[in-house]
Amino acid sequence: xxxxxxxxxxxxxxxxxxxxxxxxxxxxxxxKKQVTALVGESGCGKTTLAKTxxxxxxxxxxxxxxxxxxxxxxxxxxxxxxxRIQIVFQNPSLSIDPRYTVFRTLLETLRxxxxxxxxxxxxxxxxxxxxxxxxxxxxYLYPHQLSGGQAQRVSIARALINNPRVxxxxxxxxxxDVSTTVKIIDLLAELKDKESLSYFFIxxxxxxxxxxxxxxFVMYYGKIVECGPKDILYRNPLxxxxxxxxxxxxxxxxxxxxxxxxxxxxxxRGRCAIEKPHCEVEPEAKEVEPGHFVFCxxx
Amino acid sequence: MKPLLSVNNLSVxxxxxxxxxxxxxxxxxxxxxEILGIVGESGSGKTTLASSxxxxLPSGTRKEGExxxxxxxxxxxxxxxLRNIRGNRISIVFQEPAASFNPVLTVGYHFLEFMxxxxxxxxxxxxxxxxxxxxxxxxxxxxxxxxxxxxxxLSGGQLQRAMIALAISSNPDILIADEPTSSLDVTVESQIVxxxxxxxxxxxxTILFITHNLGLVKVLCNRVxxxxxxxxxxxxDTKSLFLRPKHESTKVFINDxxxxxx
Numbered sequence: 001x002x003x004x005x006x007x008x009x010x011x012x013x014x015x016x017x018x019x020x021x022x023x024x025x026x027x028x029x030x031x032k033k034q035v036t037a038l039v040g041e042s043g044c045g046k047t048t049l050a051k052t053x054x055x056x057x058x059x060x061x062x063x064x065x066x067x068x069x070x071x072x073x074x075x076x077x078x079x080x081x082x083x084r085i086q087i088v089f090q091n092p093s094l095s096i097d098p099r100y101t102v103f104r105t106l107l108e109t110l111r112x113x114x115x116x117x118x119x120x121x122x123x124x125x126x127x128x129x130x131x132x133x134x135x136x137x138x139x140y141l142y143p144h145q146l147s148g149g150q151a152q153r154v155s156i157a158r159a160l161i162n163n164p165r166v167x168x169x170x171x172x173x174x175x176x177d178v179s180t181t182v183k184i185i186d187l188l189a190e191l192k193d194k195e196s197l198s199y200f201f202i203x204x205x206x207x208x209x210x211x212x213x214x215x216x217f218v219m220y221y222g223k224i225v226e227c228g229p230k231d232i233l234y235r236n237p238l239x240x241x242x243x244x245x246x247x248x249x250x251x252x253x254x255x256x257x258x259x260x261x262x263x264x265x266x267x268x269r270g271r272c273a274i275e276k277p278h279c280e281v282e283p284e285a286k287e288v289e290p291g292h293f294v295f296c297x298x299x
Numbered sequence: 300m301k302p303l304l305s306v307n308n309l310s311v312x313x314x315x316x317x318x319x320x321x322x323x324x325x326x327x328x329x330x331x332x333e334i335l336g337i338v339g340e341s342g343s344g345k346t347t348l349a350s351s352x353x354x355x356l357p358s359g360t361r362k363e364g365e366x367x368x369x370x371x372x373x374x375x376x377x378x379x380x381l382r383n384i385r386g387n388r389i390s391i392v393f394q395e396p397a398a399s400f401n402p403v404l405t406v407g408y409h410f411l412e413f414m415x416x417x418x419x420x421x422x423x424x425x426x427x428x429x430x431x432x433x434x435x436x437x438x439x440x441x442x443x444x445x446x447x448x449x450x451x452x453l454s455g456g457q458l459q460r461a462m463i464a465l466a467i468s469s470n471p472d473i474l475i476a477d478e479p480t481s482s483l484d485v486t487v488e489s490q491i492v493x494x495x496x497x498x499x500x501x502x503x504x505t506i507l508f509i510t511h512n513l514g515l516v517k518v519l520c521n522r523v524x525x526x527x528x529x530x531x532x533x534x535x536d537t538k539s540l541f542l543r544p545k546h547e548s549t550k551v552f553i554n555d556x557x558x559x560x561x
Binding site: 041042148177178179181182185204205206207208210211244245247248249250251252253254255 | 340341484485486488489490492493511513514515518519551552555556558559560561
């Protein structure tokens, strides 16, 4: 059962008269009560995709469907989307207003959808801080007085306070220590079951993804190149890019740095070891195993 | 065997800092040809340790103990002697490549300036060719463009390669790598790590590798020193660190890591 789906989603940027196709015809889905992951290098369009889902950008093409409702024209559906999808960003110290106390940050968020008095709100806020593993002593602290892990917990409490259905986690732990990462990942797993959430987990850390995800999308320069259930994808990665990422996560990748996107045909063409004439045509999805799709001519 | 570098009872306290001592009584020895990993969480004193080996701590910092390199204490050297050590006998590659270059100067200028400071290299002819060779060794092939570029025009991976080229240009005895890959992508990280290994094989320098990534330590280091709140808690070879961590804080750290990857 899919809670969010995109169909041929596009988001282009113009820079110096050049068209940058940050998200170029992406079909993804987020399954209910599961962790769907998105993997790719920096600059491949992961965050743009997340921001388009949330309506920070207007899509340039394609459709977004949330709970069977078309929300592509997000400005007409703002509150519908925001009540259901929330996000936790990578760097908590940049995503929390430095002039607000924790209490005020959470109060503002709560009051977007509900009219509540400060006294009533306080109970809810403490409740959600507790859920995120913090206590009342943090209420009147400012972000700079919190450690990285604590600040990320505040971001999590902020994302959850309006009881969303989907939470987008945009590299939630890449700024944190090993021990803090473990604690945050445990917390997220616990909250997912308790609040019956669906996660969209964005990361470039394949080892972490292997730990948390149920279903994985691999993205390269605005396109999905392979997707499949976690176990299948790690057991049998097929697309050359997925193989390259897995090799890199084990520090075995040596080849000199070539990155770039070919103008036509397969996006991975310029960097691919098996380039052949067919690659000039854009590959279509091939289902190799149930639920496992690859976009490559030579698989 | 005589150590190449030995740090004895080093304590460092920053002036006006919240933490009293960034390093407490740290001691370890670095032997020729090895890769020693310095591991610890953020705030455990890893970078302070690297900075004190080169004596580049801010003025007003209280330092006790000694850093012995070739029989002499680096912490007691004067500026002239230090210039002969820094970037010459001991080089460093920092975490954030974009922050280690001067943003208003081209990459090529950094090389020329560095060679001008280094008298031995200044006398050599064909500087341009030497620089291009260095860049090629470090995996940059469009050398002309990179040398003419300003730091913001290059990617993080390319800048880090240029930084490594700069660090090895003086053929150092020791290369300190202070989290050289933690701001880079997975694919670039893997390439940079393998580049360091290849260069070490070719040029024979010793590496002091500072990181919090135990996965990297596993593939890279011969020995590991574990830092916790400014103290060296444990020094051992990499295998036994994973199999038999002795200190409580090491155990916690390794268990956390193993839970994330298994």
